[in-house]
Amino acid sequence: MSSDSLENLKTCLQKFAAERDWDQFHSPKNLSMALIAEAAELIEHFQWLTQEQSSNLSPDKLKEVEQELADILIYLVRIADKLGIDLINAANEKMDLNAVKYPASVVHGSSKKYDEY
Amino acid sequence: MSSDSLENLKTCLQKFAAERDWDQFHSPKNLSMALIAEAAELIEHFQWLTQEQSSNLSPDKLKEVEQELADILIYLVRIADKLGIDLINAANEKMDLNAVKYPASVVHGSSKKYDEY
Amino acid sequence: MSSDSLENLKTCLQKFAAERDWDQFHSPKNLSMALIAEAAELIEHFQWLTQEQSSNLSPDKLKEVEQELADILIYLVRIADKLGIDLINAANEKMDLNAVKYPASVVHGSSKKYDEY
Amino acid sequence: MSSDSLENLKTCLQKFAAERDWDQFHSPKNLSMALIAEAAELIEHFQWLTQEQSSNLSPDKLKEVEQELADILIYLVRIADKLGIDLINAANEKMDLNAVKYPASVVHGSSKKYDEY
Numbered sequence: 001m002s003s004d005s006l007e008n009l010k011t012c013l014q015k016f017a018a019e020r021d022w023d024q025f026h027s028p029k030n031l032s033m034a035l036i037a038e039a040a041e042l043i044e045h046f047q048w049l050t051q052e053q054s055s056n057l058s059p060d061k062l063k064e065v066e067q068e069l070a071d072i073l074i075y076l077v078r079i080a081d082k083l084g085i086d087l088i089n090a091a092n093e094k095m096d097l098n099a100v101k102y103p104a105s106v107v108h109g110s111s112k113k114y115d116e117y
Numbered sequence: 118m119s120s121d122s123l124e125n126l127k128t129c130l131q132k133f134a135a136e137r138d139w140d141q142f143h144s145p146k147n148l149s150m151a152l153i154a155e156a157a158e159l160i161e162h163f164q165w166l167t168q169e170q171s172s173n174l175s176p177d178k179l180k181e182v183e184q185e186l187a188d189i190l191i192y193l194v195r196i197a198d199k200l201g202i203d204l205i206n207a208a209n210e211k212m213d214l215n216a217v218k219y220p221a222s223v224v225h226g227s228s229k230k231y232d233e234y
Numbered sequence: 235m236s237s238d239s240l241e242n243l244k245t246c247l248q249k250f251a252a253e254r255d256w257d258q259f260h261s262p263k264n265l266s267m268a269l270i271a272e273a274a275e276l277i278e279h280f281q282w283l284t285q286e287q288s289s290n291l292s293p294d295k296l297k298e299v300e301q302e303l304a305d306i307l308i309y310l311v312r313i314a315d316k317l318g319i320d321l322i323n324a325a326n327e328k329m330d331l332n333a334v335k336y337p338a339s340v341v342h343g344s345s346k347k348y349d350e351y
Numbered sequence: 352m353s354s355d356s357l358e359n360l361k362t363c364l365q366k367f368a369a370e371r372d373w374d375q376f377h378s379p380k381n382l383s384m385a386l387i388a389e390a391a392e393l394i395e396h397f398q399w400l401t402q403e404q405s406s407n408l409s410p411d412k413l414k415e416v417e418q419e420l421a422d423i424l425i426y427l428v429r430i431a432d433k434l435g436i437d438l439i440n441a442a443n444e445k446m447d448l449n450a451v452k453y454p455a456s457v458v459h460g461s462s463k464k465y466d467e468y
Contacts, residue, residue, distance in 0.1 A: 005205040006122065012212055020219065021226040025282045027168035028182075032159045033281035035189070036387060039153040040274030042196075047267035048259045048462035051144035051401070055199065065145075066202045070211035072152070072193055073204050076186060079159075082172065085183045087190050088122040094187035095129055102137065109138040111399035142399045150398035153270060157391030164384035165345035165376045168284070228282035239439040240356065246446055254453065255460040261402035262416075269423070270390040276383045276430075285378035289433065299379075300436045304445035306386070306427055307438050310420060313393075316406065319417045321424050322356040328421035329363055336371065343372040 006088065010081050013074060028082055035075035042068040123205065127198050130191060145199055152192035159185040240322065244315050247308060262316055269309035276302040357439065361432050364425060379433055386426035393419040 017023050045065050046054045057065060080087045101114040134140050162182050163171045174182060197204045218231040251257050279299050280288045291299060314321045335348040368374050396416050397405045408416060431438045452465040 009205065009208055009212075012209075016212065016215070019221040020224050022228070024226075025228045027171050028174075029163040029166060029168045029171035030281055032156070032163050032171075033277050033384065036153065036156040036160055037274045037278045037281060039149070039156045040271045040277075042149045043153055043267050043274075044271045046146040046149050047264055047271060049146060051146050054144050054146035054149075057145075057200070062200060062202075065200060066207045067211055067214075069193060069197055069200075069202055069204060070207035072189070073208045074211065076189055076193065077208075080186055083174070083179060083182060083186075085179075085186055087186060088126065090183045090187035091126055091190045091194075092129075094184055094191060095126075095133065097184075098133070104136040107137050109141075111139070111142045147398055150267065150394050154391045154395045154398060157388045157394075160384050160391075161388045164381055164388060243439065243442055243446075246443075250446065250449070253455040254458050256462070258460075259462045261405050262408075263397040263400060263402050263405035266390070266393045266397050266405075270387065270394055273383070273387040273390045277387055280380040280383050283380060285380045288378050288380035288383075291379075291434070296434060296436075299434060300441045301445055301448075303427060303431055303434075303436055303438060304441035306423070307442045308445060310423055310427065311442075314420055317408070317413060317416060317420075319413075319420055321420060322360065324417045324421035325360055325424045325428075326363075328418055328425060329360075329367065331418075332367070338370040341371050343375075345373070345376045 006077060009074070009077050013078050014081065017078075026078060026082060028079055031075055031079045031082065035072060035079065038068060038071040038075060042072065123194060126191070127194050130195050131198065134195075143195060143199060145196055148192055148196045148199065152189060152196065155185060155188040155192060159189065240311060243308070243311050247312050248315065251312075260312060260316060262313055265309055265313040265316065269306060269313065272302060272305040272309060276306065357428060360425070361428050364429050365432065368429075377429060377433060379430055382426055382430045382433065386423060386430065389419060389422040389426060393423065 017026060042065065045057075045061065045068065077087065079085075080090075106117060107114075134143060159182065162174075162178065162185065194204065196202075197207075223234060224231075251260060276299065279291075279295065279302065311321065313319075314324075340351060341348075368377060393416065396408075396412065396419065428438065430436075431441075457468060458465075
């Protein structure tokens with residue numbers, strides 16, 4: 001992975017949209033719809049599988065899933081760019097919050113939501 | 118952004134889950150559900166807005182949206198890790214495919230799907 | 235519409251699943267995934283359209299959208315059946331709650347959430 | 352269930368929106384977003400559960416799930432109304448198609464998609 005992989009992807013997506021005159025369609029509202037549509041294509045691969053099966057995909061299935069994850073990342077980077085958000089920074093900040101909301105000693109082995117403790 | 122920001126996030130998430138004994142819940146199937154639930158929280162911010170409004174969020178709203186994007190990235194990195202997928206590599210490969218499916222000269226200014234041309 | 239149209243649909247879906255030995259796949263968890271996948275196919279039709287365009291679909295597009303709505307209803311009826319929930323009753327109760335949460339005089343012309351007033 | 356339960360719900364929703372001047376927000380595009388947001392709230396209840404657990408909800412959880420199903424039905428009926436679609440008719444037609452796509456003798460006990468046979 002190169003030193004600025006998400007930055008590179010962002011720039012690549014900007015160029016891709018500009019060359020196709022697609023910025024007119026890329027409002028955050030529209031992009032959030034495109035993103036969830038991709039997240040649902042991921043869901044479709046797993047909907048009839050057991051949890052174990054979802055961890056043991058055939059190489060073909062895994063390749064398809066990989067492409068869905070790619071699509072999600074693409075739209076995620078694109079929305080973040082359109083809103084001027086630094087994704088990595090946001091995720092790091094969120095993990096700091098999560099550490100407070102879900103103290104390891106309290107939530108150990110439980111999947112309850114933080115407001116259910 | 119550091120040289121291995123997504124790698125760092127992946128490691129941080131591994132540690133977070135291990136400390137809480139949460140790997141038992143983190144099947145790709147379950148994580149795909151958590152991811153789409155976060156994608157829907159993003160949708161909720163935009164559902165009654167016009168496209169223009171979605172591009173001009175108040176600072177408070179923008180902060181909330183930033184946290185939703187963070188949550189999506191977190192689950193995305195987590196699924197990719199569980200399935201051994203390199204996200205950046207996958208996205209770059211997908212963009213190569215997209216360049217073939219959507220030649221700039223053909224799709225210019227159009228939002229049709231590649232199979233509608 | 236016949237006198238017991240949702241009941242008829244429920245029975246039809248039971249028979250359809252039984253004949254195919256599909257009840258083994260139809261846990262509420264799995265059905266909730268199938269339902270959101272269909273909801274996302276609906277989203278896909280609208281993601282690049284303006285709001286006005288989404289109200290003025292071509293006959294072909296409208297037919298496709300009709301089938302997505304059908305799929306959503308099918309899975310909705312199926313989950314409700316699996317959980318012993320009466321959908322119409324539930325919707326009527328929810329509308330009573332909504333009338334309290336969103337008094338017409340307070341929320342007139344506003345799309346804010348009930349906890350934002 | 353009364354003889355025209357979905358029709359009644361449709362009329363109730365029309366009145367509810369009119370009294371609040373909400374029709375301005377209820378484009379099919381926006382309603383599809385609201386619908387998927389509700390479908391995701393359903394997903395959230397199930398995301399960390401096993402399939403068996405999702406079939407055996409506590410009374411409290413079941414009540415919450417019931418309200419999510421209600422919300423989905425409400426938005427589904429609303430979109431159908433805005434697009435002039437008869438939901439029951441659409442679902443019946445779709446089930447006729449499904450019977451052709453998934454012949455019981457061929458798909459028995461399998462969860463593959465129709466184009467995977």
